[in-house]
Amino acid sequence: EAGVVQSPRYKIIEKKQPVAFWCNPISGHNTLYWYRQNLGQGPELLIRYENEEAVDDSQLPKDRFSAERLKGVDSTLKIQPAELGDSAVYLCASSIQGAHTGELFFGEGSRLTVL
Amino acid sequence: DAKTTQPTSMDCAEGRAANLPCNHSTISGNEYVYWYRQIHSQGPQYIIHGLKNNETNEMASLIITEDRKSSTLILPHATLRDTAVYYCIVRSGGSNYKLTFGKGTLLTVNP
Numbered sequence: 001e002a003g004v005v006q007s008p009r010y011k012i013i014e015k016k017q018p019v020a021f022w023c024n025p026i027s028g029h030n031t032l033y034w035y036r037q038n039l040g041q042g043p044e045l046l047i048r049y050e051n052e053e054a055v056d057d058s059q060l061p062k063d064r065f066s067a068e069r070l071k072g073v074d075s076t077l078k079i080q081p082a083e084l085g086d087s088a089v090y091l092c093a094s095s096i097q098g099a100h101t102g103e104l105f106f107g108e109g110s111r112l113t114v115l
Numbered sequence: 116d117a118k119t120t121q122p123t124s125m126d127c128a129e130g131r132a133a134n135l136p137c138n139h140s141t142i143s144g145n146e147y148v149y150w151y152r153q154i155h156s157q158g159p160q161y162i163i164h165g166l167k168n169n170e171t172n173e174m175a176s177l178i179i180t181e182d183r184k185s186s187t188l189i190l191p192h193a194t195l196r197d198t199a200v201y202y203c204i205v206r207s208g209g210s211n212y213k214l215t216f217g218k219g220t221l222l223t224v225n226p
Contacts, residue, residue: 004158040218041218042202042216042217042218042219043159043216044216045213045214045215048213056213091158091159093158093159102147102149102164102206103161103164104159104161104214105161106157106158106159106160107158108156108157108158109156109157109158
């Protein structure tokens with residue numbers, strides 16, 4: 001079974017440039033999460049989707065960050081314009097709502113460096 | 116969700132048991148204890164979770180104290196591949212699978 005797929009794995013951009021990350025969750029997983037992980041810290045939730053609906057985006061900096069999950073499958077996280085402080089690893093995860101274990105499956109992440 | 120306290124780092128010899136402690140003194144009755152780990156340059160990986168009974172699976176054992184204020188994750192025979200950051204997370208039950216990660220414990224398994 002394929003896991004959560006993210007791309008690109010690495011991205012280097014200059015500040016004020018736009019950047020986008022893509023996530024393909026595990027087939028059949030209706031819940032999708034975007035987390036941000038700064039160096040030396042644990043992941044922090046940015047947004048959670050149930051199917052195509054964003055049910056928790058309270059931690060998403062809406063002035064420059066946007067996300068979408070068309071058709072309730074793949075998702076894209078965009079930053080425009082990027083700032084130096086946005087350098088981090090962006091992790092996507094998926095899960096099955098109602099699953100007994102409540103286990104989240106994470107992708108390998110997209111590492112962003114803003115110069 | 117209740118907060119957790121974990122040591123910043125721990126060392127373990129290869130082949131020995133690794134016992135990772137976690138304090139969650141403010142845990143409430145409907146909150147579960149979850150453990151995830153994150154190997155360098157990978158995303159976090161689920162290990163185990165429990166409510167009040169001890170749990171065991173193919174990866175680890177979880178021992179929760181009777182008052183539920185602390186727990187210990189046990190890797191019975193640590194290998195070099197178990198070197199990772201281990202996160203102890205307390206999460207409320209229900210369908211909201213929001214996980215709030217702390218800084219975790221960096222476990223280093225030495226040969």
